[in-house]
Amino acid sequence: MSDVEVQQATEVAPVEIKRIVVPGEVLAEGMDYLPGEGTFRDNNQIIANALGLMIIRGRLVKLIPLSGKYMPKRDDIVIGMVTDITSKGWIVDINCAYHAMITLRDATAEFIPKEADLSKYFNIGEYVLARIVKVTSQKLIDLSLRGPRLMKLTGGRLFEINPTKVPRVIGKKASMITMIKEKTACNVFVGQNGLIWLNGNEPKGEVLAVNAILKIERESHLSGLTEEIEKFLDEGLKNL
Amino acid sequence: MAYTKRHDGRKFDETREITAKVGVIKNADGSAYFKIGSTEAYAAVYGPRELYPSFLKDPSRGVIRCYYNMLPFSGMGERVRPGPSRRSKEISYVTEKALQPVINLEDFPNTVVDVYIELTETDAGSRCAGICAAAMALADAGIPMRDIVTAVSAGKVGKNILIDLDYSEEAIDDEPVADMPVAMLPRTKEVVLLQMDGQLSEKELADALVMVQKAIDKIANIQREALKAKFADGDRNVIGE
Structure with a gap:
């Protein structure tokens, strides 16, 4: 490629570099770059904070992880298994470091009477498709089944x-x-x-x-x- | 007889042959295999996951727990008695302290990351092999960490400073022997583990640490290559989401 062509290519789209990096690897040097997600700055170097795919887009350096556990986020749709039933609702295992809770209020659109047998709605071992409505700083997770497509999963x-x-x-x-x-x-x-x-x-x-x-x-x-x-x-x- | 030539023909600053692999245990969240000479370590990482008993929980960050275990048939002769011993508890503890400074679990309060290190064959340098394997397994599990951890042992037989002693060198009894496992962060050269058996003078210690740094750089590159090798696939290009 001649010099002119190289220049044209860089003008069309911002320079983009992608590669697999390991923790502690120096991704970029100099104060021109900004450390994004999954990276941190050490003096004038930007360092990878995990194993993943590095992407430099313009001035921003970020890292997309290629492994790791699920990190709960609000409004995510997740699938979970009911592991316990309490007086306030159901405890659900959503395949991450923390368990989640479905409160009586968010469980169904129908009315749940005070003395109802909660296992009739969701029993232990059953799977649900639910939405995360709240995650606190200490990772207390609330789920809801009120919404389109959200339901108990049977069969399949x-x-x-x-x-x-x-x-x-x-x-x-x-x-x-x-x-x-x-x-x-x-x-x-x-x-x-x-x-x-x-x-x-x-x-x-x-x-x-x-x-x-x-x-x-x-x-x-x-x-x-x-x-x-x-x-x-x-x-x-x-x-x- | 003075020990002026190593019995396996290595140079004084040369490590034994190293093999490293990542993702060897399917059911673990992250795993690695590290072999140096005939010392073999497997590490499996599980988590971050819920921590019990609850009083061990730290509400400000996740904690790390390590288990170092030599399998009964792993030793150089005598059967190793299974289960925790005074020695394996100590090594579990120092391994934990060596890995702690790099991992960053502030986003995972109240959780634990469990690291199980199993040694199928040992010929000295097992805690170093364990730390190398554990660091790779942690990275493979996607744990946020600011560097990998690399370890190697240095020591002295007679008047010579050596790197990566094997058992027959450690067991020489007609000359003074010192053995010093060291773990470092390869990028910043911070020391995260340093123990010693035997005696070294101040100058000998300084010389040994210089040799260790060189060996650490070499081993760290092997670890990094092993981590990247997991994602290599012929001529198809790597792309982002």
Whole structure:
């Protein structure tokens, strides 16, 4: 490439550098750069704070983690398992370092009488698709089942992927998950906490969808993923 | 007879052969394997997860717990009695203190990160191998940490300062022997563990630490390569979300 071409390329889009980095690695030097998420500054160096994918976009240096537990955030939709029932509501395991709570008020749209047997609504071991309504600084988590699509999950298949891979499974504007749903004729719910529930007409289609999602998890850091998955699904459909 | 040549032909400042791998235990949140000579360590990391008994909880940050364990068949002869011993409790404790300064668990109050280090074969330098494996496993588990931790032992046999003594060198009894495990943060060269058996003069200690720094740089690069190797995949490019 000649010098003129290089200049033109940099003018069109801000310089973008991506690579896998390890904790303690020096990402950038000089005060021109700003430390973003997952990085910190030590004198005039910017250092990685975890194992992940570094992205330098313009002046900002940030790091996307490639592993790690789910960190609860408000308004996330998650899948959880009821582990206990108390007088105030249900305790739910949402696959992270803290348990969550569904209060009586947020459990259903219907009225729950005072002396009601709470296990009739959600019993221990049952799964729910819920929204996080509150996370305190000490990570006390409140869930709600009031809202569109939120419900108790019965039947279907449930499996787990790493929560850091969830954005890739969903894809830009839900492109990836829509493709999987359409091709395999499955109904899929992806919890932000990495639990995935799906239900289809045929077991073979369900297995294909599960395998496609696990493939996304394995190859989430590689490019050309959508085409790979499309090919994988088409080949799988032929062998059904 | 003076020990002027190492029995395996290594140079004085040379470590044994090192193999490192990440993601070896499927059910752990993070795991690693570190082998130096014939000392082999597996580390598994679980968490951050809820901490019980509750009185151990720290409401301002997450805590780390380490378990160092030599398997019964791992020793150089005699069967190692299973279960915690005075020695393994001490090593668990110093490992914990060596890893503590790098991990950053302020976003995970009241939780614990458990680190299990299992040694399947030992030939001296097991706490160093354990720390190297544990640091890689922590990084693999996605724990926020400001650096990796690297450890190596240095020591003295007769008049010579050596790096990474094996058991036969540690056990020489007709000459004075000193053994000193050191753990450092490779970027800033902060010392996070330093223990010693035997005696070293001030000058010998300084010389040993210079040799240790060199070895640490080399081992740290092996650790980093192992962490990155997990994500390598032929010619497909790495991309962001």
